[in-house]
Structures are given as structure tokens and as C-alpha cells.
Amino acid sequence: MKCMKDYIKLAAKKKLNRAERRSLISSISACKNFGTNADEFLSKADVYDSIIYTYCRALRRIGIPFTSFRETERYKFMLSLSIQQTWDDGLGSVLSNTLFLNCKDYPISNFKEPSDPYHAAYQSLLKGVYPMDVAAKLRAQEDERIKWISVYCNQNRVIIASYIKKTNKFSLNRCLSTYNGMIEFTDEDIYDFEKGRNTKQPIKTDRIDPEILLNHHPTETPQVKAPVIKCVSVNVPIKVHRIKVDEVLKFPQIPRPCSIFERQTL
Structure with missing residues (x-):
């Protein structure tokens, strides 16, 4: 029966870069069950490892637990470790x-x-x-x-x-x-x-006309039309109060609007 150190030594022998080796050792360290049930099953099973891996993922979809790591599909010993983690939780019974x-x-x-x-x-x-x-x-x-x-x-x-x-x-x-x-x-x-x-983006029904949703084909991108804004012209009378130049001169305490009036008074 192998232990964690044996798998880490096996990972160290792989020709990997620093990041890949760190990821592989991290995946091995996350394993808790190092039994031999999965090894015996894989050695006796006359089937490709990728089929067993794909089948285990399908089983996970229907509720049978299966632990998958980044390197599970790449290395056979990692596939064995992944299966062994949930072997006693129903996965072993189904595979056998x-x-x-x-x-x-x-x-x-x-x-x-x-x-x-x-x-x-x-x-x-x-x-x-x-x-x-x-x-x-x-x-x-x-x-x-x-x-x-x-x-x-x-x-x-x-x-x-x-x-x-x-x-x-x-x-x-x-x-x-x-x-x-x-x-x-x-x-x-x-x-x-x-x-x-x-890659299909969900259709946002709050921004698309329901008629477009009923008529558009699933493979087509619904064409969203920009809302039409109705413009209404309104004539609003604006009252402008004008002050004569003479009135400004009568009241020196009132600040003059601009220097133009000074030129006109000269």
C-alpha cells in the first residue's frame, strides 16, 4: 500500500516545470484515501483510462461523488487516486x-x-x-x-x-x-x-420585445431595436426685462452691467 510520500516521489520524477510540479504535489497532498481498490480495478479493467474518467464524470452528474483534480486525466496514478477518494461512497460499487x-x-x-x-x-x-x-x-x-x-x-x-x-x-x-x-x-x-x-449568451427578456423572443431562431442573435423617442416641440414665452441706459445713470448705486454703457454715456 502506497502512502503520500510515495506519490510525491513519483511526481518528482516527472519532467515538469516548477508550476506544474507544484500543482501536482498540491493535488496529491489533498488526497486522504490511499487504498488499493482503485489500482486493482484499473489493472483488471480491460478498458481505456479516458473512458473510465469520462464515465466517472457522468456519474458525478447524477449524484455519485467523484473527486477530479487538474492532473486526473493526464496521469493514470492520479486517476487512481481520484477514484480511490470516493470509492467507499458509492463510486466503487458502480464501477465494479x-x-x-x-x-x-x-x-x-x-x-x-x-x-x-x-x-x-x-x-x-x-x-x-x-x-x-x-x-x-x-x-x-x-x-x-x-x-x-x-x-x-x-x-x-x-x-x-x-x-x-x-x-x-x-x-x-x-x-x-x-x-x-x-x-x-x-x-x-x-x-x-x-x-x-x-458560448451562447442568455437572452435578457427585460430588454427585448417579447415578440422577438417568440419569433427568433435559437441559432440567430435577436435583433434589438432602439426605442423610438417621440419629440414634442413646445413654445414657451420668455419674458426679458431690459433696463435702459438712462435709468442706470439715474441710480449710481446700481452696478453697471458692462463697460459698453460707459462708452455710450460719454
């Missing part, structure tokens, strides 16, 4: 009972059902169909880009997920999760959902 299938072993057919294939797979699991047969049927109905499928099924929860390969890593394609017969999560892009990388 999840079936991961490589889709290259299952052919693709042109058969298409009118209903959603993921909901059809869920109904098949409820009827007692073996998870491997459900995954094979789902593979036959899905796109050829799907490389892996994971199926988890117990009395209360069912999780069906598919994965595609981007560059040298796997990412989540679709995920359907149900709890006690109720759909608790289904999303096609969990990575953008968690990271908040949605």
Missing part, C-alpha cells in the same frame, strides 16, 4: 458492476427502430435481457463512430452510456440514467455542461 463493451466485436446493421435506442435498451434491461445482448443491439442501431458502450443495472438505477474517440482520447457521446424508473439525466455533451463552455 459496470459492463464495458468494445463495439468492434459487434456488427452494425441498417435496422432502425422508431423509438430512441437508449430508451429501448432501458426497457430491455427492465425485462431481464442480459446487458451484453442489450449493448449488442444498441451497437447495431447506433452510429459507426461509437467505439465503446457501458451498461450498469441494479434494482434502483440503470446507466447506459456510449463513447466516441476524439484524437487519442474518448469522450461521452450519450448517457441515459434512471433512478427508480425516473429519468434523472440524459445529455449528449456532459463535458461542456460541467465546464460551462457554452
Whole structure:
């Protein structure tokens, strides 16, 4: 069983700059559980680490705890540490009972059902169909880009997920999760959902006409028109009191308005 010092020594051997090494050691120092359950699971699991990492993030979305660090996806020992932190909180039970299938072993057919294939797979699991047969049927109905499928099924929860390969890593394609017969999560892009990388700006209804909101397309930017200001001209009579030059001369205590009057009196 390894301890924190062993992982710190392992981090020191990595060819990293000063900031990266400090970040890695800080992540290791934040770990409290240094058991071997996650190491044994990863060594026996015949599946890519990026698939397990993506699957754990999907589980976190539905309430199963998963601790992720900055280096979790980069290093396998950090993935093991991340899984080990919440292994006893439900994550280990789900991972140990999840079936991961490589889709290259299952052919693709042109058969298409009118209903959603993921909901059809869920109904098949409820009827007692073996998870491997459900995954094979789902593979036959899905796109050829799907490389892996994971199926988890117990009395209360069912999780069906598919994965595609981007560059040298796997990412989540679709995920359907149900709890006690109720759909608790289904999303096609969990990575953008968690990271908040949605570039669409929220529409401010207090500044846009409701008719624009009803008629504009989601992919289009609503055109906001400037409010029209109605101008009204009003003639206001202005009374101007004028003082004659002679009146100013009669009252020397009154200060003269300007030197022009002095020139006129000369």
C-alpha cells in the first residue's frame, strides 16, 4: 500500500516545470484515501483510462461523488487516486458492476427502430435481457463512430452510456440514467455542461420585445431595436426685462452691467 510520500516521489520524477510540479504535489497532498481498490480495478479493467474518467464524470452528474483534480486525466496514478477518494461512497460499487463493451466485436446493421435506442435498451434491461445482448443491439442501431458502450443495472438505477474517440482520447457521446424508473439525466455533451463552455449568451427578456423572443431562431442573435423617442416641440414665452441706459445713470448705486454703457454715456 502506497502512502503520500510515495506519490510525491513519483511526481518528482516527472519532467515538469516548477508550476506544474507544484500543482501536482498540491493535488496529491489533498488526497486522504490511499487504498488499493482503485489500482486493482484499473489493472483488471480491460478498458481505456479516458473512458473510465469520462464515465466517472457522468456519474458525478447524477449524484455519485467523484473527486477530479487538474492532473486526473493526464496521469493514470492520479486517476487512481481520484477514484480511490470516493470509492467507499458509492463510486466503487458502480464501477465494479459496470459492463464495458468494445463495439468492434459487434456488427452494425441498417435496422432502425422508431423509438430512441437508449430508451429501448432501458426497457430491455427492465425485462431481464442480459446487458451484453442489450449493448449488442444498441451497437447495431447506433452510429459507426461509437467505439465503446457501458451498461450498469441494479434494482434502483440503470446507466447506459456510449463513447466516441476524439484524437487519442474518448469522450461521452450519450448517457441515459434512471433512478427508480425516473429519468434523472440524459445529455449528449456532459463535458461542456460541467465546464460551462457554452458560448451562447442568455437572452435578457427585460430588454427585448417579447415578440422577438417568440419569433427568433435559437441559432440567430435577436435583433434589438432602439426605442423610438417621440419629440414634442413646445413654445414657451420668455419674458426679458431690459433696463435702459438712462435709468442706470439715474441710480449710481446700481452696478453697471458692462463697460459698453460707459462708452455710450460719454
